[in-house]
Amino acid sequence: MVIDCKHVWNYISEYLYGTLTDETRDTVQKHLDHCEICSAILDSMRNVIILTADDRVFELPVGFSERLHARIDLELMRMAP
């Protein structure tokens, strides 16, 4: 089976997660082997996923933890007999 670029794009996410069936994965792999556009899309998507998952992108506001635990303490004190 030969598939075109637009079909390969539909499979890129599952390809990255390794959840495609063997047959589909092989078909996608064959396409990627000779298509530099789809390979670059795959590489850039993988890169974007890695960057967005980095802890530094969504950081906690300064003092978040202290304020949270102070608030929890307040609630715990209310529970105390």
Add this chain to the structure above:
Amino acid sequence: MKVPQISNRTEAEIIAAILAGEIQLYHELIRPYERSVYVMALSYMKNEADAEDVAQEAFVRAFLKLPSFRAESKFSTWLMSITINQARTRLRRQALIRMEPLDQLPDEDKGISPALLRDWREIPSEALEREEIRNLIQRAVEQLPDIYRQVFLLRDVQELTVSETAETLNISIPSVKVRLHRARMMLQKQLAPQLRTVNRTSKRRWLSWS
């Protein structure tokens, strides 16, 4: 999401101890989840102060509801559902919410095309030391439509499984997969051309697709 081990006790043991009266342990129980709860709240509220309020409310609410926690779901999944409910309540109160059908499958006919390029030089994670790069990525995620952003954050940022994501958002597993794929395509489309400037020295040929 990794299941944390706190002071050699499992999470289930800590929850049992809290319910048995060692309530101070609640501080330890929630410490590993501060960031994920905050990020989820931020994805709804879109400003830091409101997100922090929602996160605090969610942790307090989870403490009060802890006796009703059932071990068949993971604590992290349960906590995330409480956070989402808390955020939705807050938005409703602010009368900002646009009611969306909960489990609407995105329109499959409207395909999303990725940004096209012939080669890609990897952006190293050290680039995230630069504030402009972090802002670029934050903005791109914030700009995703709600249904895609939520799935993306749970799955790719918080690293929940597909079924945990489905359970948390109360949507089907196929919906999770479709939305995640579309979210990633949108992010690639938005970010790849912008991030290209990070590697200023590289020569890249961009194509227009016809």
